Amino acid sequence: MILPSDRVRIGEFEVIRLLDGTFRVDGGAMFGVVPRTLWAAKAPPDAENRITLALNSYVIRTPKTTILVDTGVGPDVGRRHIDFYSFERRPGLLAGLAELGLEPEGVDIVVNSHLHFDHCGGNTVRAADGTWAPAFPRARYVVQRGEWEQALHPVDRDKPSYLPARLKGLAEGDRLRLLDGDRPLAPGVEAVLVAGHTAFHQGVKVASGGRTFFYLADAVPTTAHIGLDTIMSYDLYPVDTFNNKKALLERAADEGWVLGFSHDLRTPFASLRRVGKRLVAVPVAGAEND
Numbered sequence: 001m002i003l004p005s006d007r008v009r010i011g012e013f014e015v016i017r018l019l020d021g022t023f024r025v026d027g028g029a030m031f032g033v034v035p036r037t038l039w040a041a042k043a044p045p046d047a048e049n050r051i052t053l054a055l056n057s058y059v060i061r062t063p064k065t066t067i068l069v070d071t072g073v074g075p076d077v078g079r080r081h082i083d084f085y086s087f088e089r090r091p092g093l094l095a096g097l098a099e100l101g102l103e104p105e106g107v108d109i110v111v112n113s114h115l116h117f118d119h120c121g122g123n124t125v126r127a128a129d130g131t132w133a134p135a136f137p138r139a140r141y142v143v144q145r146g147e148w149e150q151a152l153h154p155v156d157r158d159k160p161s162y163l164p165a166r167l168k169g170l171a172e173g174d175r176l177r178l179l180d181g182d183r184p185l186a187p188g189v190e191a192v193l194v195a196g197h198t199a200f201h202q203g204v205k206v207a208s209g210g211r212t213f214f215y216l217a218d219a220v221p222t223t224a225h226i227g228l229d230t231i232m233s234y235d236l237y238p239v240d241t242f243n244n245k246k247a248l249l250e251r252a253a254d255e256g257w258v259l260g261f262s263h264d265l266r267t268p269f270a271s272l273r274r275v276g277k278r279l280v281a282v283p284v285a286g287a288e289n290d
Helices: 027-031 079-085 093-099 117-123 145-152 156-161 238-255
Strands: 007-010 013-026 050-061 066-069 109-111 124-126 132-134 140-144 176-179 183-186 189-193 202-208 211-215 258-260 269-275 278-283
Touching (some): 013 093, 140 145, 145 176
Antiparallel strands (some): 007 013, 013 050, 124 132, 189 202
């Protein structure tokens, strides 16, 4: 069920959080150098030190274009990943789209922040012959060129995070759009390079009617990661994460942006306020969106 808190108005546009499901991951890995005594107060772990995270996707509806940002882990999760991450795929991305009255054919653009399997698993579906076909047959798929090349030819350290066999079919025809840095995607919607988690990780900026929404993806995966020292151990370039995160969050606070997070289950949208020298996330409630 899509709740009022899962929707926000950005001028003429609507942004909606859809949940592809949840998974569990080691809390220490998610919070890096931050001591357990500090992060556990924000994200209580289970007996195995794992915390529960969301698989968030965002639909951006403009007057002319429907854009889907990230596609979760997808329906064809391998047994190895299910066992390791305890994936629970409820309600699932396609069910969320259906609740909005959207069939896969109704999506015009699919944007991937990056191509780790938990952000692009829903890009494709397995065909009867075992090959992988685009899940959104009319959509143009958008990702940074460097990320695409890394995903298709990952180095040994990155191989567990990428599933290149599931992506290759997207390159057929005119379906794939590879970006080199910041680029407009549609009027009022822009891809913005936010390197750190990967070298070519990107966010999405939406601006209309004097309001701005920014999808931070894995640069700031949850509201518990707002602090500058809170950087995942999964980030390949943590210094870049720190610098880009600092610049983005300072601007977001100064300009009153609404922020979206890739893995926050309880807070799909938040703004920032200053408390002394700290920035604090303030959930954007449904009533505030009107």
